Amino acid sequence: MVNNAATVGRSGVHDFILIRTSAIILALYTFYILGFFVTTNEVTYDVWQGFFSGLCTKVFTILALFSLLVHAWIGIWQVLSDYIKPAFLRGALQFIFAVTLLGYLVMGLLTVWGV
Template sequence: MVNNVATVGRSGVHDFILLRASAVVLAAFVLFIAGFFAFTPEITFEIWHGLFANLAMKVFTLVSLFALLIHAWIGIWQVLSDYIKATFLRGVLQFVFSVTLLTYFVAGFLIVWGV
């Protein structure tokens, strides 16, 4: 059995499960937001603010954001490891994407919680 150092202890099954679980969370979030837009007759700032003032919505949004970042990270890692053969360039790109995803998560957290 070949042990790939770049996987950081993950296996293909682990990635598969994470991708499917994150896709389910993202689908649920998209369906919820689409349903909100479809069944709310008029969307004003007050209604939108009231939706996101709810603790459950804040948690659901952050879980969805985290699922999006997991999904993106695994996808980026797979694409980079398949198509970028130069180890240094792949490492630099993975670092750049990691910092970008972390920045998105921090920004999303600050926006949702209004800090």
């Protein structure tokens, strides 16, 4: 049996489930935000801040952020592994994208929790 070191223990089924789950969470979050805009007559800074100060919205936003990052990472990994053949270049690009996504995670957490 041949083991692929680049997958780090993941399989195609695992990636498929993660992509579909993250897409469902992102769709639900989109409907949640859309529902806010549909049910709110006038969106002002105070109303927007009040909406995002609720624990439910904060947790759902963080869950959507994680889902977006998982979705992006798997997509980037698949595209790079399919189209970038030199291992060093693929590894360097994966590192750059991983650091970028980690930066997005940190900034998202800081933005949502207001630290």
